[in-house]
Amino acid sequence: DSGVTQTPKHLITATGQRVTLRCSPRSGDLSVYWYQQSLDQGLQFLIQYYNGEERAKGNILERFSAQQFPDLHSELNLSSLELGDSALYFCASSVSAGTSYEQYFGPGTRLTVT
Amino acid sequence: AQTVTQSQPEMSVQEAETVTLSCTYDTSESDYYLFWYKQPPSRQMILVIRQEAYKQQNATENRFSVNFQKAAKSFSLKISDSQLGDAAMYFCAYRVFSTDKLIFGTGTRLQVFP
Numbered sequence: 452d453s454g455v456t457q458t459p460k461h462l463i464t465a466t467g468q469r470v471t472l473r474c475s476p477r478s479g480d481l482s483v484y485w486y487q488q489s490l491d492q493g494l495q496f497l498i499q500y501y502n503g504e505e506r507a508k509g510n511i512l513e514r515f516s517a518q519q520f521p522d523l524h525s526e527l528n529l530s531s532l533e534l535g536d537s538a539l540y541f542c543a544s545s546v547s548a549g550t551s552y553e554q555y556f557g558p559g560t561r562l563t564v565t
Numbered sequence: 566a567q568t569v570t571q572s573q574p575e576m577s578v579q580e581a582e583t584v585t586l587s588c589t590y591d592t593s594e595s596d597y598y599l600f601w602y603k604q605p606p607s608r609q610m611i612l613v614i615r616q617e618a619y620k621q622q623n624a625t626e627n628r629f630s631v632n633f634q635k636a637a638k639s640f641s642l643k644i645s646d647s648q649l650g651d652a653a654m655y656f657c658a659y660r661v662f663s664t665d666k667l668i669f670g671t672g673t674r675l676q677v678f679p
Binding site: 453482484486493494495496499506507509539541543545548549552553554555556558559561 | 607
């Protein structure tokens with residue numbers, strides 16, 4: 452158990468819908484990362500937040516957005532869902548920003564778009 | 566842009582034997598970190614080992630060790646005394662110095678036979 456929690460574990464929804472994935476980082480971790488793992492694209496970095504502020508952006512679609520709240524939990528919002536958005540979405544956290552800090556991954560949320 | 570290549574989609578090994586998983590990467594940075602992550606059927610991402618590019622000494626964690634060749638941009642993982650529990654997908658990852666994001670390879674599926 453990494454200490455990072457993600458809810459829900461599984462999510463099934465229809466095309467065109469909107470969903471919210473939630474992540475609670477390890478206690479004391481200030482940095483949160485979102486990754487997408489799909490059959491087509493493999494594991495891809497989406498976005499990073501550090502202490503409430505966006506720090507880095509990857510291949511995140513405009514239909515997707517994220518935020519980190521004052522209590523440091525983060526949410527990833529996916530809207531106008533398409534079949535291709537079906538994937539495993541991971542959240543990871545680290546103590547701070549900077550390359551010397553390990554990223555610890557949550558168990559992931561499996562999103563299925565039908 | 567940095568890239569990570571894992572040229573072995575699948576590998577197999579007999580229990581108690583040794584296996585080496587290959588990884589090459591491309592970067593223009595001089596300072597970075599490299600990682601091997603394990604993803605068992607549970608889909609949890611588990612950090613196996615990490616290597617700092619500025620360190621010449623190869624990292625070792627129990628039965629897991631790396632062969633880091635900076636000039637060749639090669640970062641292979643050696644698993645000694647393989648166990649059934651080592652069966653998983655293994656991902657090589659590069660940590661971008663300026664943004665903290667991880668760039669993953671496509672993974673190698675390791676099967677362990679009794």
